[in-house]
Amino acid sequence: MGEWTYKRAGVSIERAEDFVGYIKEKVKTLPHQALLFGSFASGVKLKSYKNPVLMLTTDGVGTKLKVAQAVGVHNTVGIDLVAMNVNDLLTTGAKPIAFLDYIATGKIDLKVMRELMDGIVEGCRLAEVALVGGETAEMPDFYPEGVYDLAGFCLGVCEEEELITGEDIRPEDVIIGFPSSGFHSNGYSLIRKVLEDRGISYHDKFEGRKVWEVLLEPTKIYLQEVQRLRSSRIKIKGMAHITGGGIPGNLVRILPEGLRAVVEKDKIPKNPVFDWIRELGKIQEEEMFRTFNMGVGFMVVVGKEDVPYALNTVPSSFVCGFVEEGRRYVDIA
Known part of the structure; x- marks a missing residue:
C-alpha cells in the first residue's frame, strides 16, 4: 500500500498555505488593519473609549450555501x-470593529x-471592519468534495x-423599517424544497434574471x-435584525x-420575490412572515416626534408599525 502521509489521507498543507498567502494579500486592501495578522491570535486597537463594552456575535449563512x-x-x-x-451587532448600538x-x-x-x-473581504469593506483572522479546515471524509460550510464571528x-437594549421603548413609539435586498440568508431550506x-x-x-441570481x-x-x-439628534430606542423567525420572531426580542408591536404589512414596500415563492409553494401568509423578512431587513424603534427626522435621515426607510400596551407580542396587521 505504500507509506501514508497527511496528503494521501486527503489533507494538503500546501493548498492551505497557498490560501493563507492569498488572504494575507487580500486583507491589505481593507481600510482597517489587524494587529499580528497571521499569528496565533490577532486583534485591533481600542481608541477614545472611557467605559468600553465589547459585544460579540456569531452566525453562518445556512443552506443558501447549497445554492452557491x-x-x-x-x-x-x-x-x-x-x-x-x-447586522446582529448593530442592533446593540456597538460599532463593528473586527x-x-x-x-x-x-x-x-x-x-x-x-x-x-473575495466576498468576505468585500463584506468587511462594506461593514468597515478589520478581518483579523480565521480558520480554514480541510476535513476529508467529513465533508464531501465540493462542499463547504461557513461561520463568522x-x-x-x-x-x-x-448600549441599546430596548428598555426605553414606550407605547406610541413608531417602528421604522429599512428595505431588504431580497431573501437575505434565511428560509433557504423552504425555498429549495419549493x-x-x-x-x-x-x-x-x-x-x-436567472433564479440563482435572485437567490x-x-x-x-x-x-x-x-x-x-x-x-443625528434622533434617540434610537431599539433595533432588530430581521433574520430567522421573520418579523415576529425578531422584533419581539427587543x-x-x-408592550405589543403592531406591524402594518401594507406599509412594507413590495418585493416581488416574496409573492413569487409564496405562490409557487402555496405558503400561508403566517408562515411567510415567520420564515422570511418579507422586504424588511432591519427595524428601528423611535419616538413619534423623531419620525420625520428619521425618514429624512435615511430616505429609503419607511414607517411600518407602532408600539402599544399589551401582551409582549408582535402582531402582523
Missing part, C-alpha cells in the same frame, strides 16, 4: 457571512476558496451608556443607515414586558 455550490458562484455568500454578523471567519470543507479548492475570501465596541417540488431550475428566469443576492449590510441615525 450548485451553480458554482461563491463570492456573494462571503458578503452574506459578514452581513449576518454585522471579523473572523471559519471555513470547513472536504478538500481545499483554491479557486473556490479565493472566491469565498464579529466583535464590536460601544460606551456602556450608549423550487424542487415545482421543477424549477436555478438557471430558469424570474423577472429577467444569491447578498444580504444588505445596514451600517450606513444605522450610523446616519446615530449621528420589546419590554407589557
Whole structure:
C-alpha cells in the first residue's frame, strides 16, 4: 500500500498555505488593519473609549450555501457571512470593529476558496471592519468534495451608556423599517424544497434574471443607515435584525414586558420575490412572515416626534408599525 502521509489521507498543507498567502494579500486592501495578522491570535486597537463594552456575535449563512455550490458562484455568500454578523451587532448600538471567519470543507479548492475570501473581504469593506483572522479546515471524509460550510464571528465596541437594549421603548413609539435586498440568508431550506417540488431550475428566469441570481443576492449590510441615525439628534430606542423567525420572531426580542408591536404589512414596500415563492409553494401568509423578512431587513424603534427626522435621515426607510400596551407580542396587521 505504500507509506501514508497527511496528503494521501486527503489533507494538503500546501493548498492551505497557498490560501493563507492569498488572504494575507487580500486583507491589505481593507481600510482597517489587524494587529499580528497571521499569528496565533490577532486583534485591533481600542481608541477614545472611557467605559468600553465589547459585544460579540456569531452566525453562518445556512443552506443558501447549497445554492452557491450548485451553480458554482461563491463570492456573494462571503458578503452574506459578514452581513449576518454585522447586522446582529448593530442592533446593540456597538460599532463593528473586527471579523473572523471559519471555513470547513472536504478538500481545499483554491479557486473556490479565493472566491469565498473575495466576498468576505468585500463584506468587511462594506461593514468597515478589520478581518483579523480565521480558520480554514480541510476535513476529508467529513465533508464531501465540493462542499463547504461557513461561520463568522464579529466583535464590536460601544460606551456602556450608549448600549441599546430596548428598555426605553414606550407605547406610541413608531417602528421604522429599512428595505431588504431580497431573501437575505434565511428560509433557504423552504425555498429549495419549493423550487424542487415545482421543477424549477436555478438557471430558469424570474423577472429577467436567472433564479440563482435572485437567490444569491447578498444580504444588505445596514451600517450606513444605522450610523446616519446615530449621528443625528434622533434617540434610537431599539433595533432588530430581521433574520430567522421573520418579523415576529425578531422584533419581539427587543420589546419590554407589557408592550405589543403592531406591524402594518401594507406599509412594507413590495418585493416581488416574496409573492413569487409564496405562490409557487402555496405558503400561508403566517408562515411567510415567520420564515422570511418579507422586504424588511432591519427595524428601528423611535419616538413619534423623531419620525420625520428619521425618514429624512435615511430616505429609503419607511414607517411600518407602532408600539402599544399589551401582551409582549408582535402582531402582523
